[in-house]
Amino acid sequence: NHELALQLNQVVGPIELDDAYQNSLMDNFQSVVEALPMGLIITHLADGQIVYGNPAVCQLLDISANQLRHQKITDFCDDSSASQQLISVMFAHQKFRGELRWLKPDGSALPIVITLQPCVFRSERSVLAVIQSASLENA
Secondary structure (H helix, E strand, C coil): CHHHHHHHHHHHCCCCCCHHHHHHHHHHHHHHHHCCCCEEEEEECCCCEEEEECHHHHHHHCCCHHHHCCCEHHHHECCHHHHHHHHHHHHCCCCEEEEEEEECCCCCEEEEEEEEEEEEECCEEEEEEEEEEHHHHCC
16 A cells, blocks of 8 residues: 555655554654664755664764754765765756765765665655665675
C-alpha cells in the first residue's frame, strides 16, 4: 500500500492520509533507517536544509542529530566545487553517486561515497543521501 501510495503521489499528487496512518508510516520508516549501517540524510530540495539524519551518519560525522538538523548538506563539503556539484544535481532532480571530501565539525577531512536520490518526505520535495566512508567502500 505504501509503495502504491508513493507511485500515485508521483502521478496525481499528494494523497491525504489520516494522521494515525502517517504516524505509523513514520514509525516504520524510523525503525528501518535507524538500523541501517550506512549514513542516511534527508534534506529539503529547496534550500538543502537537513531534516533527518540517522544514527550511522551522526557517528560517521561525529555530530549529534540535533546539531545535524541545523546544517545544510553543503555545509560539510570541503570546497565550493563539491558544494556546487551537489546543488546542481539536487536542482536537476537527478540521481548521483560519487566520491567527495567532507569536513567533520572538528575540521578533519573525511573521504565519502555519496548517493543522492530525489524523493518526497513529509509532503515536501526532498533529497535522500546515503553516505559511507570511502575507505569502507573500497575495503
